[in-house]
Amino acid sequence: MxxxxxxxxxxxxxxxxxxxxxxxxxPAGDHQAPAAQHVSPRYIEMAYQETATRNMVCxxxxxxxxxxxxxxxxxxxxxxxxxxxxxxxxxxxDEI
Amino acid sequence: MRKSFxxxxxxxxxxxxxxxxxxxxxxxxxxGHYGPGGGFQAGALLGLAVVLVQMVQGTRAEWRIGVSGGIxxxxxxxxxxxxxxxxxxxxxxxxxxxxxxxxxxTPAEARALGILGIETGVTMGVMGVIIVMFDLLTRDNxxxxx
Numbered sequence: 250m251x252x253x254x255x256x257x258x259x260x261x262x263x264x265x266x267x268x269x270x271x272x273x274x275x276p277a278g279d280h281q282a283p284a285a286q287h288v289s290p291r292y293i294e295m296a297y298q299e300t301a302t303r304n305m306v307c308x309x310x311x312x313x314x315x316x317x318x319x320x321x322x323x324x325x326x327x328x329x330x331x332x333x334x335x336x337x338x339x340x341x342x343d344e345i
Numbered sequence: 346m347r348k349s350f351x352x353x354x355x356x357x358x359x360x361x362x363x364x365x366x367x368x369x370x371x372x373x374x375x376x377g378h379y380g381p382g383g384g385f386q387a388g389a390l391l392g393l394a395v396v397l398v399q400m401v402q403g404t405r406a407e408w409r410i411g412v413s414g415g416i417x418x419x420x421x422x423x424x425x426x427x428x429x430x431x432x433x434x435x436x437x438x439x440x441x442x443x444x445x446x447x448x449x450x451t452p453a454e455a456r457a458l459g460i461l462g463i464e465t466g467v468t469m470g471v472m473g474v475i476i477v478m479f480d481l482l483t484r485d486n487x488x489x490x491x
Contacts, residue, residue, distance in 0.1 A: 299444075301453040302378045302460060310383065311460040315441045318463070319426055322384075322470045326423045329474035333412060336481040 351401035359401045366394040374468050378457060384464035388471025395472075396479045415477035422469030429462045 275282035292309055302308040310318055351359070370390030377383040398408045410418070430441040438445035443459025444452035 299453055299456065300460065301451070301457040304378055304380060307377050307383055307460060307464075311463055312443075312456055315430070315463060318467065319430060319441070322423055322426055322467050325474050326419045326470050329419050329477045330416060332478055332481055333416060336484075 351403075355401050359397055363394050363397060366397070367391060370394065370468075374464060375461070377464055378460065384467025385471055387464075388468040389475065391468065392472040392475030392479075395476055399479065410473075410476050410480075412477055412480050415473040415475075415480065417473070419470045419473030419477065422466045422471075422473060425466035425469065426463050429459060429466065 279285065292305060292313065296305045296308045297303060300308040300312050302312070367390075370387045373382040373390060374384065374387035377387075395408055395410055398406045429443065433439065433442045433445050436445040436447065443462075444456050446455045446459060448458050449455040
C-alpha cells in the first residue's frame with residue numbers, strides 16, 4: 250500500500266511539473282511564438298525554390314524533416330518484424 | 346486464410362475494383378508533390394489491394410505475397426530510404442541532403458526527385474507491413490507458408 254501512495258505522489262509531482270511547463274507554452278496560432286518567427290516563414294517562402302515541390306507539407310515531411318520520417322518508417326518496419334515473432338511464437342517453430 | 350468468404354458476386358466484383366485501387370495508390374504516391382498524398386497513404390492503398398484479393402479468394406489467390414515476401418518488401422523499402430539518405434555522402438553532402446545528387450539540372454529538382462525516391466521507400470515499407478499483419482492474424486491453425 251505504501252508503494253501505491255508513493256507512486257501516486259510521484260505521479261502527482263510529475264503532473265504538476267508538466268502542467269506548469271504547459272502553462273508557459275505560447276497559445277496555438279500565436280504568430281509571435283519563437284517557432285513562428287523564423288522557422289515557419291522560411292518554410293513558407295523558400296519551400297518551392299529549394300525543393301521544386303508545390304506541396305509544402307510534402308517538402309517539410311520528406312526533405313526538411315526527412316530524418317523524422319526515416320524514424321517513422323523504421324518504427325513501422327520493426328513493428329512488422331516484431332509481429333512476426335510475437336504471433337508466430339504460439340505455433341510450432343517449423344511453421345514460421 | 347484458408348477459407349475465403351467470397352461468393353461468385355464478390356469474386357467477379359473485386360476483379361474490377363483491384364486495378365483501380367492499385368492505380369489510385371500509385372496516383373496518390375506520385376501526386377504527393379502537388380496535393381494531399383504521399384508514401385504512407387499510398388502504401389496503405391496498395392497493401393489493401395493485395396489484402397482484398399486474399400480476403401475474397403483465400404489461399405487460391407494468385408497474388409499471395411505471404412509473410413516472408415511482405416517482410417522482404419518492407420525491409421527493401423526501409424533500405425531504399427536509407428540508401429537514398431546515404432548516397433549524398435559520395436558527392437560531399439550531408440545525410441539525406443539530396444540536393445547534391447547529380448540526377449537533375451538544379452539542386453531543387455534533385456531534391457524533388459529525392460523526395461519521390463524516399464516516398465517510394467515509405468510506400469513499400471507500409472505495404473509490406475500491412476500484408477504481413479493481415480497474413481499472420483488471419484492464418485489458420487497449422488497453415489504453412491508456401
